[in-house]
Amino acid sequence: MDWEDSQEQAAFRAEVRQVIQEHLPDRYRSADGAGERAWEFDRKSDDPEAREAADSWLRTLSERRWVAPQWPYEYGGAGLTPMEQFVLNQELARVGAPHVGGSGVGLLGPTLIVHGTDEQKARYLPPILKGEVAWAQGYSEPGAGSDLASLQTRAERDGDTYVINGQKIWTSGAHAADALFLLARTDPEAPKHRGISFLLVEDIRQPGISIRPLIDMGDHHYFNETFLEDVRVPISNRVGEENRGWYVGMTLLDFERSNIGAAEGARRALARLVRDAHSTGRPLPPVARLAIAERYVESQVMFQFSLRIISMQNRGLIPNHEASVAKLFASEMSQRISLTATRAFGLHAQRWADGTAAGRATDSYIRSVPATIRGGTSEVQRNVIATRGLGLPRG
Ligand SMILES: Cc1cc2nc3c(=O)[nH]c(=O)nc-3n(C[C@H](O)[C@H](O)[C@H](O)COP(=O)(O)OP(=O)(O)OC[C@H]3O[C@@H](n4cnc5c(N)ncnc54)[C@H](O)[C@@H]3O)c2cc1C
Known part of the structure; x- marks a missing residue:
């Protein structure tokens, strides 16, 4: 199997990178602190700089039909192949760029496209794409x-x-x-x-x-x-x-089920952890070094899960228990990564969100906890995998 981009994919990736390079507002460049709802909160912020960042990022994405790239073209989607959508999402996630459009793009829009009347689609979809209604x-x-x-x-x-x-x-x-x-x-x-x-x-x-x-x-x-x-x-x-x-x-056809965002988020978090570990100037305890290596392996595994899902989508299949595997693994992995980071800093990690590397690690662990609850808890995902994936009888 060849993991390299085809010529067309490489060209598209270069285009996306250039757009990010030229247009992603500075506010979102060190995006780890921004959070996935940064755009939604910024557009209503009292701070004019935050509002301007949200507007400008919205304009950049809308001009290219990249607000809801996964929607069918006739409703304002980008008309990209599943692989191009994957590349776009991967590049946006690589830098932690915020999503625009919120639940309207990921949840309500796809539901209306399947179940809405023509009047409902005409009334509700355009304001989502224009960023007017969250x-x-x-x-x-x-x-x-x-x-x-x-x-x-x-x-x-x-x-x-x-x-x-x-x-x-x-x-x-x-x-x-x-x-x-x-x-x-x-x-x-x-x-x-x-x-x-x-x-x-x-x-x-x-x-x-x-x-x-x-x-x-x-x-x-x-x-x-x-x-x-x-x-x-x-x-x-x-x-x-x-x-x-x-x-x-239950339709909620979020076509972006590959969780590529989580795989890229894990890579970013690990890169930061390695950087922070260097910056302390002290050697890491061996147990922390081994744990970081293990997390690195897990981030690679997560990347393979994402590729598996995108390869299904490429063949027109809808991931089901495969999406549960990716959600479960990604959310638990992100907790393990930040927990590993706190352990690497030992007692220093008791300083929470104080701007130091140790404090950041603790903050990111606390932020990672809800991921295993939202969108179906880990137990619910395991149930789906056990019954729909493995065909085990229900209890
Ligand atoms: C960050 C975040 C954002 C959210 N955003 C939204 C939102 O915008 N809108 C919205 O409507 N909801 C939202 N939720 C709610 C989320 O969907 C629910 O929290 C989730 O579905 C779990 O429900 P619950 O909290 O009632 O826990 P419960 O369902 O009461 O679960 C409690 C515990 O029991 C376990 N459990 C439950 N059933 C089973 C079972 N059959 N087998 C094994 N174990 C089981 C669970 O895994 C969990 O550990 C959000 C949650 C979080 C954490």
């Missing part, structure tokens, strides 16, 4: 996470509107979002998967919605609790049929 995802509830179908938020019909009441939790970026897509129960009598509808709340600041910050253990405001009290949305804001929302909500 969507938050209202799925999880205090009593419904892994077992999402147990959700209790109600949407009752009143004439030609739904009236929504309930509570969502862990709504990432809701405080910087403009709109909210959610799952709500429209038939409480039906079996739990069959009484749910997928609804669009176009204005997240409309009366009846209150958003309360949840501060994570790294002291960051990333997600929120979202309360809905008599929130009205027109019936035309339902995606798909009434009570069939579970199947709509």
Whole structure:
């Protein structure tokens, strides 16, 4: 097998690198601190420099149709082959450039493309691509996470509107979002998967919605609790049929499933760890050296998982348990890398986020913890691999 780029891929990679070189705002160049939602938060920031960086990066990507490159061309996608998309995502991830468009690009857009009416596609897709509307995802509830179908938020019909009441939790970026897509129960009598509808709340600041910050253990405001009290949305804001929302909500065809971002993130984190280890001027304890070598091997394995998924996509196959393998491995690997970093610094790693290499390692470990929970916990991924991948009977 030849891992080298073909001539066309090499030319495309060079083009992407040049665009990054010329247009990625300085703010995003040392992107490890920026975080994946940097664009969403920056566009609403009080700091004019942050807003300008978000606008300028948006312009750069939109001019090339690279905001949602994975969408079909007719809806504003880039018309790239899966391999070119992979190269684009790899190069953006290599420098840690922030995603533009948030959940609208990765989750809602692909769902509307499959299940939305022509009017819904015309109304909602262009503002996502133009960076005008960022969507938050209202799925999880205090009593419904892994077992999402147990959700209790109600949407009752009143004439030609739904009236929504309930509570969502862990709504990432809701405080910087403009709109909210959610799952709500429209038939409480039906079996739990069959009484749910997928609804669009176009204005997240409309009366009846209150958003309360949840501060994570790294002291960051990333997600929120979202309360809905008599929130009205027109019936035309339902995606798909009434009570069939579970199947709509599960579409979430994020075509970028290769997790190449995680593989590149691991490479960046390891390169930094090696740099930081040198900068201390002290020899590393042998056990730390061996652990770093092991993490290096794992980052190479992760890269192979990404290639396996992209090779499936190239053949028109949709990765299923393979995507779970990549998600599980990537999220646990990123925790192992930052844990290895904290151990390499020993007691110095007790200084948290103080600007030193040791403090950075600890901060990155704390930031890496939620990765094994979001988007399906590690246990849920292992269940998928065991049942769908290995055909083991369910317990
Ligand atoms: C950073 C982050 C961002 C998030 N953003 C959003 C968002 O924007 N919108 C949104 O709707 N949600 C969001 N979530 C919520 C996320 O989807 C849920 O946290 C996740 O699905 C797990 O649900 P839970 O927290 O209720 O845990 P639970 O489902 O209660 O799980 C608790 C524990 O039990 C285990 N467990 C549960 N079921 C099984 C099983 N069948 N077999 C074995 N073990 C099991 C789990 O693995 C876990 O260890 C986010 C979460 C995080 C961490």
